[in-house]
Amino acid sequence: MHHDPVISVERLSKTYAGGFQALKEVSLEIRRGEIFALLGPNGAGKTTLISVICGLANATSGRVLVDGHDNVREFRAARERIGLVPQELTNDAFIRVWDTVAFSRGLFGKPKDPAHLEKVLRSLSLWEKRHNRMITLSGGMKRRVLIAKALAHEPEILFLDEPTAGVDVELRRDMWEVVRQLRDSGVTIILTTHYIEEAEEMADRIGVIRAGELVLVEEKRALMRQLGSKELTLHLRDPLEALPQALSHHGLALTEEGHALVYTYDANEQDEDQAGIAELLADLEAEGIGFKDLHTRQSSLEEIFVSLVKERP
Numbered sequence: 457m458h459h460d461p462v463i464s465v466e467r468l469s470k471t472y473a474g475g476f477q478a479l480k481e482v483s484l485e486i487r488r489g490e491i492f493a494l495l496g497p498n499g500a501g502k503t504t505l506i507s508v509i510c511g512l513a514n515a516t517s518g519r520v521l522v523d524g525h526d527n528v529r530e531f532r533a534a535r536e537r538i539g540l541v542p543q544e545l546t547n548d549a550f551i552r553v554w555d556t557v558a559f560s561r562g563l564f565g566k567p568k569d570p571a572h573l574e575k576v577l578r579s580l581s582l583w584e585k586r587h588n589r590m591i592t593l594s595g596g597m598k599r600r601v602l603i604a605k606a607l608a609h610e611p612e613i614l615f616l617d618e619p620t621a622g623v624d625v626e627l628r629r630d631m632w633e634v635v636r637q638l639r640d641s642g643v644t645i646i647l648t649t650h651y652i653e654e655a656e657e658m659a660d661r662i663g664v665i666r667a668g669e670l671v672l673v674e675e676k677r678a679l680m681r682q683l684g685s686k687e688l689t690l691h692l693r694d695p696l697e698a699l700p701q702a703l704s705h706h707g708l709a710l711t712e713e714g715h716a717l718v719y720t721y722d723a724n725e726q727d728e729d730q731a732g733i734a735e736l737l738a739d740l741e742a743e744g745i746g747f748k749d750l751h752t753r754q755s756s757l758e759e760i761f762v763s764l765v766k767e768r769p
Contacts, residue, residue, distance in 0.1 A: 461485035461521075462613055462644045463509065468518035470504055470668075478504040479515070480668045486613075486646060491639050493659035493676075494648045501668040502648035503543070506615050510540050523612065536564050539606030539614045539643075543621060545598050549591040553582060553601055556590065561608035576607045580634060596627040603634065607643075614638060616647040620654060632658055687753045688719040688733060693746040700743050706736050717747075 463486040470479040478501050486492050494502050507513040509520050511527050511534065520527040522534035548556055557573055577583045580600045590598065599619070606614060616635065620628040635658060639645050649655055655662050656676070663673040672679075695714035709718045721732055740747070 460488060462488040462523055463646075464521040465505075465509065466519050466521075468505070468508060468520065469516045470501075470508060470513065471516045478668050479508070481518070482665075482668075482670050483518075484663060484670060484673060486644060487661075488644055489639070489642065490660040491635065491645045491647070491658050493655035493662050494646065494665055495650070495652065495655045495662055496648075496665035497650055500665045502665055503617055504668075505665070506540070506617055506646070506648060510538055510615060511535050512540075536609060537612050539609070539611035541599075541602045541606045541614065541616045541619060543617045545595070545602065550589050552586070553577070553588055553590065553593075553604075554586040556601065557604045557608050560605040564609035566609045572610065573604075573608060576604050579637065580604050596623060596630075599623065599627075599631070600634075607638075611643070613644045613646070616645065618649060619647055620649070620651065628654070686721055688721070688750060689753070690717045690719070690740075690747040690750045692716060693748055696745070700745075702743055703736075703739055706732075706739070708736075 463484075465482055465484040465486075468479055468482045469477065471477045482501075482505060494505065496502050504513065508515045509522070509527065511531055514528075520534075523537050525534040525537075527534035551559075554573070554577075557577065558568070561569070561573065574583065577586055580603055582597070582600055582604055585593065585597060590601065593601065603614075603616075619635070620631050623631065632654075635645055635647070647654070647658065659676050661673065662676050662679055664671050689711075691712075692715055696710060696717075697714060699708060699710055699717075706719060709720075710716070711718055719733070719736060
């Protein structure tokens with residue numbers, strides 16, 4: 457994987473006429489060949505950011521380079537490198553699959569290439585449906601046709617805006633498989649989602665956007681490691697009214713009406729934890745506090761995300 461950015465977003469802001477600021481000084485570099493997930497609640501600015509990068513909306517300030525091309529000054533060069541799969545299913549009900557995909561290629565001034573279109577349709581399991589009119593297809597098949605249209609002009613970068621919104625779980629897995637195959641063929645992929653599971657499953661890196669601001673960009677593995685705090689829960693033999701003074705320095709929480717003690721620690725600092733837990737157990741024994749059982753739990757990306765997206769004061 458080359459680390460030269462295939463997309464550079466530099467201090468991008470977008471304010472609408474009414475004064476609503478949809479993007480606030482967003483800077484982001486997308487690496488060539490990665491799957492990047494832009495994760496955030498609905499209305500956070502994900503679609504706006506994609507629209508600006510793809511040249512469908514103008515930024516108020518800042519700039520975007522696509523493979524080195526300024527997407528305003530060199531719009532065509534930038535735009536032809538990008539395939540965009542929008543959220544909305546378009547209304548070309550009576551057009552046949554082959555024609556709508558061929559038309560998309562033509563829009564970019566690319567010469568006819570039936571062999572390429574066949575490859576794309578086959579890779580998306582649409583070949584058998586090539587003569588079908590759009591209106592006869594299921595929602596999942598229509599979603600695949602949108603991807604085929606986006607790939608018709610052989611882009612190097614593919615944007616998928618909420619690719620699996622309103623799609624059943626079975627189909628979601630199929631979509632993920634398609635996306636992985638595209639990445640393996642050398643396409644850089646940026647997807648927006650509000651499904652944590654999707655980001656966790658697919659992405660090499662995750663950017664979290666909230667209220668128009670990019671609050672975090674991180675390698676997925678690092679993110680899950682960093683923020684993976686663990687909890688040790690001790691179920692007590694006898695409930696405690698309050699935490700004994702002798703235990704106050706451990707940062708414990710008393711839960712379940714005094715029947716359980718919860719100790720939170722960092723999942724990465726293995727050695728320190730062992731020491732911390734050993735010390736805690738020794739202190740409990742010294743205080744004569746017995747417990748029936750204990751279990752640990754590691755936080756998921758979901759909890760991390762929820763804590764990030766909560767409106768900060």
